[in-house]
Amino acid sequence: MSQIYRGRIAPTPTGHLHLGHARTFWIAMERAREAGGQLLYRNEDIDRQRCKAKYAEAAMEDLRWFGCQWEEGPDMSGPCAPYNQSQRTDFFLQAWRQLKDSGHIYPCDKTRKDVAQATLAPHEAEAMDEPLYPETWRPPVGAGQDAEEPGATNWRFRVPTAREIVFDDGRLGPCAFTAMQDFGDFLIWRKDGAPAYELAVVVDDHAMQISEVVRGEDLLISTARQILLYQALGYPPPQFYHTPLLCDPDGQRLAKRHRSLSLRELREEGHTPEQLRQNEDWWSGLED
Numbered sequence: 001m002s003q004i005y006r007g008r009i010a011p012t013p014t015g016h017l018h019l020g021h022a023r024t025f026w027i028a029m030e031r032a033r034e035a036g037g038q039l040l041y042r043n044e045d046i047d048r049q050r051c052k053a054k055y056a057e058a059a060m061e062d063l064r065w066f067g068c069q070w071e072e073g074p075d076m077s078g079p080c081a082p083y084n085q086s087q088r089t090d091f092f093l094q095a096w097r098q099l100k101d102s103g104h105i106y107p108c109d110k111t112r113k114d115v116a117q118a119t120l121a122p123h124e125a126e127a128m129d130e131p132l133y134p135e136t137w138r139p140p141v142g143a144g145q146d147a148e149e150p151g152a153t154n155w156r157f158r159v160p161t162a163r164e165i166v167f168d169d170g171r172l173g174p175c176a177f178t179a180m181q182d183f184g185d186f187l188i189w190r191k192d193g194a195p196a197y198e199l200a201v202v203v204d205d206h207a208m209q210i211s212e213v214v215r216g217e218d219l220l221i222s223t224a225r226q227i228l229l230y231q232a233l234g235y236p237p238p239q240f241y242h243t244p245l246l247c248d249p250d251g252q253r254l255a256k257r258h259r260s261l262s263l264r265e266l267r268e269e270g271h272t273p274e275q276l277r278q279n280e281d282w283w284s285g286l287e288d
């Protein structure tokens with residue numbers, strides 16, 4: 001791990017960025033600046049079906065307009081290039097192999113629907129960010145270990161039952177989650193040939209020597225999953241800082257589908273980045 005603060009902004013180009021993204025990335029930039037550190041931009045375009053080059057271009061343009069600046073990225077290269085995840089498959093395959101050889105993962109042919117149907121009562125399932133994969137469905141340790149390639153199947157990480165994952169968040173303080181209660185065995189490789197988010201992000205944050213991950217609070221459980229991956233891969237975990245989420249007037253989280261709050265549209269409507277940043281709660285007053 002490098003001594004210097006290294007942060008990152010890591011958008012997924014599946015749509016136009018909204019104000020919530022911009023705020024998280026702005027906070028990431030401010031934390032890097034305050035620490036006298038570096039900030040890199042990583043384009044998380046591993047999902048070939050959902051990610052589009054036009055959104056990747058738009059994200060960089062919109063964030064530059066908003067005032068974000070980075071020292072390394074797909075547009076300027078740098079020591080950890082390439083900065084597009086779609087070009088980093090070799091790194092992910094190497095990690096897949098390491099996890100397979102050490103018995104941490106197994107091939108899985110269950111669909112999301114199978115898992116959803118097998119789980120808890122609907123109200124319990126709703127409270128979780130993903131239905132809990134039943135422990136009884138796990139194959140014995142060693143399953144899949146002779147595979148040479150991930151192939152056209154999903155691979156899951158075998159979480160250590162009842163293991164408590166504790167970390168000290170830079171904003172929220174101590175956070176604790178329990179494996180097999182708060183989340184179950186999770187996907188690390190997808191049958192369409194791409195690594196899953198949890199694996200790709202850990203491999204890249206490690207390879208790019210990120211010292212602090214700044215991300216939205218909606219990813220707290222993902223952080224807990226990722227800490228298990230850091231441990232399994234023998235990487236030292238970075239620090240974490242989870243930002244609060246922006247909500248719309250109905251208390252709903254902003255998502256990319258809220259087009260009226262996309263940076264692009266706000267810009268087209270004549271708002272300036274300064275106005276948006278000065279706005280007390282970042283968006284109120286934007287609607288008549």
Ligand code: GLU
Nearest residue numbers: 010011012044201214215
């Ligand atoms: N690419 C992820 C997203 O846009 C963020 C990943 C992260 O911060 O780990 O939601």
